[in-house]
Amino acid sequence: MTTAAQHAYDSYEALVEGYFEKGWTDGLPIMPPTPEKVAEFLAAAGLSREEVLGTVPTREVTCTAEQAAANAVMAGCRPEYFPVVVAAVRAHLHPKGNCHSTTGTLSGAAQAVIINGPIRNELGVVSGAGCFGPGFRANATIGRALRLVIRNVCRGIPGFLDRASYSTPARYSFCFGENEEASDWAPLHVQRGLSAEQSAVTVHSLMKMVEATDFASRTAEGVCDSLVRDIRANGVAGDSWLGEDGNVVIVIGHEHQRFFLEEGWSKADIQQHLWPRLNAPATSATDRMARIGKPEGILIVAAGGAGMGASWLLLPHLALAITEPVL
Amino acid sequence: MTTLIGLDPTSGPFDRTDDHDFSPRPASLDGAVVGLVANGLGEGEIFLDALYDELNKLSDLQAPLKVVKSSVSIPPDPGDWSRLTEEATVAITGFGG
Numbered sequence: 001m002t003t004a005a006q007h008a009y010d011s012y013e014a015l016v017e018g019y020f021e022k023g024w025t026d027g028l029p030i031m032p033p034t035p036e037k038v039a040e041f042l043a044a045a046g047l048s049r050e051e052v053l054g055t056v057p058t059r060e061v062t063c064t065a066e067q068a069a070a071n072a073v074m075a076g077c078r079p080e081y082f083p084v085v086v087a088a089v090r091a092h093l094h095p096k097g098n099c100h101s102t103t104g105t106l107s108g109a110a111q112a113v114i115i116n117g118p119i120r121n122e123l124g125v126v127s128g129a130g131c132f133g134p135g136f137r138a139n140a141t142i143g144r145a146l147r148l149v150i151r152n153v154c155r156g157i158p159g160f161l162d163r164a165s166y167s168t169p170a171r172y173s174f175c176f177g178e179n180e181e182a183s184d185w186a187p188l189h190v191q192r193g194l195s196a197e198q199s200a201v202t203v204h205s206l207m208k209m210v211e212a213t214d215f216a217s218r219t220a221e222g223v224c225d226s227l228v229r230d231i232r233a234n235g236v237a238g239d240s241w242l243g244e245d246g247n248v249v250i251v252i253g254h255e256h257q258r259f260f261l262e263e264g265w266s267k268a269d270i271q272q273h274l275w276p277r278l279n280a281p282a283t284s285a286t287d288r289m290a291r292i293g294k295p296e297g298i299l300i301v302a303a304g305g306a307g308m309g310a311s312w313l314l315l316p317h318l319a320l321a322i323t324e325p326v327l
Numbered sequence: 328m329t330t331l332i333g334l335d336p337t338s339g340p341f342d343r344t345d346d347h348d349f350s351p352r353p354a355s356l357d358g359a360v361v362g363l364v365a366n367g368l369g370e371g372e373i374f375l376d377a378l379y380d381e382l383n384k385l386s387d388l389q390a391p392l393k394v395v396k397s398s399v400s401i402p403p404d405p406g407d408w409s410r411l412t413e414e415a416t417v418a419i420t421g422f423g424g
Contacts, residue, residue, distance in 0.1 A: 005335040015333050024336055058402055061338050070336035101400050120354045153338045163422070205369050241398035318400035 003049060004066055019074075024152055026144065026172060030074035041069035045080040045086050045327075051313070053086060054093020056154050058100045063093060063153045068145075071152055075145035081123055081138060083326050085145045085199055088175075089111050090110065091203035091322040092146060096242070098319035102205040103156035108164030110206040111150070111318035112249065113143050113175035114301055116189035117199030119326055120177040127177035128254075129305025132312075143175030146203070170206060182257060183215065185267050188301050192323045199326040204299070205319035210234050214256070215309040220263045221270045223256045223311070228277045229231075229287075230298050231313055236278075236290040239318050244293025247315035247321040248278075253304040256311050271295040353416060356386035361412045362418030363391050367399040371421050378419065394419075 002084060009015035014031050024030075031037075042049055042065055049066035056063075065086065072085045092111055093099055102109045115125045126136040150156040158167065180187045189200035214226035227250060238246050252260070252270075260270065275295040282288045292298055299321055304312075353359065363379060365372040372395060379391050392415045395408040405410075411418050 007333050007335065009331045009333065010329065012331060015331050019333065032331055033336055034332055035334060038334055063338065066334075067336060067338060070334045074336060098400055100402070148336065152336045239398050239400045241400040327374070 119199035143173030362415030364420035
């Protein structure tokens with residue numbers, strides 16, 4: 001038996017309009033979170049409706065599996081996506097995921113959801129061409145589900161507890177997979193201690209995303225020089241509360257990745273090469289120290305399509321990137 | 328007529344606060360303890376100190392009760408909240424960086 005309040009409507013259109021009026025959407029139409037559909041989602045994840053996925057103490061919020069399921073249904077997820085949504089919600093609501101700050105900030109930080117492991121291919125999570133954009137149901141709806149949880153459960157409502165000056169389109173949805181098949185690089189979740197057979201979700205707070213274009217370099221070191229330049233020009237948020245575990249995510253594009261592969265560089269090699277250069281003292285206002293506590297804090301993810309000499313920098317807000325297994 | 332049931336996706340009802348009243352303002356700050364809550368970003372602490380100095384020219388203030396957040400990432404510590412609510416007459420904070 002559901003614990004959530006129920007609302008009756010005469011039609012799908014009436015329900016959608018009713019949810020708009022209640023302020024329960026992101027501005028786009030939703031799918032109806034009927035009791036039957038929510039129960040189907042909970043069953044897909046093997047969760048009871050009362051299971052607590054996390055809390056936001058400053059907001060006196062507790063997020064239950066039923067609430068997350070209702071929002072995942074609304075987002076347009078399929079039931080089999082729900083275990084991934086659960087992992088994303090757990091990651092975001094980890095204390096060091098810092099929901100309160102990253103969803104309330106004036107800066108309009110977003111959440112990047114990165115999916116690893118076998119479930120990417122099972123669900124059709126796209127990691128290649130166009131993976132940051134529209135057109136892919138799993139990417140679009142899993143990312144949207146987390147954002148609806150942030151809005152409806154965590155109360156991250158614009159003008160209320162969401163105080164963003166501009167916000168960002170990445171707050172509608174931002175989810176992609178790592179292209180693990182492109183190389184023998186250790187996938188992100190494996191670098192973070194999970195097995196390759198385990199599926200996982202990493203949620204990274206996203207203060208700013210910057211395209212690091214470099215059409216000229218033809219070597220691994222050359223690409224790294226460009227990455228260092230662009231990260232140091234933009235800066236990396238850090239704070240004593242985060243300690244030495246801060247992160248920056250670098251999404252290595254296909255055309256850049258091949259230079260690393262040709263020279264036999266692993267992810268660990270890139271991390272070791274970048275770390276001292278990012279932490280070097282500032283030389284000017286546009287060449288600042290990007291303090292990352294340790295090389296492993298530089299999270300390397302392979303994704304994107306061919307043809308563009310670019311990688312992407314996902315620069316953090318005040319949170320750690322949290323990786324949770326998909327159970 | 329078909330009835331479609333939808334579940335409430337929220338964590339419960341809450342006030343949108345858009346229409347909340349402000350707390351009562353004192354008629355005078357003479358003798359007041361002004362709390363200053365600095366978020367640790369930018370020049371916020373310098374600004375609040377300067378603001379206190381200006382207020383002190385207009386009223387006979389007691390020493391300020393100053394709170395500087397221990398981290399820009401999180402709210403003030405519970406002990407600081409207690410000091411503010413128990414010892415300050417009014418408090419001023421800022422946001423942003």
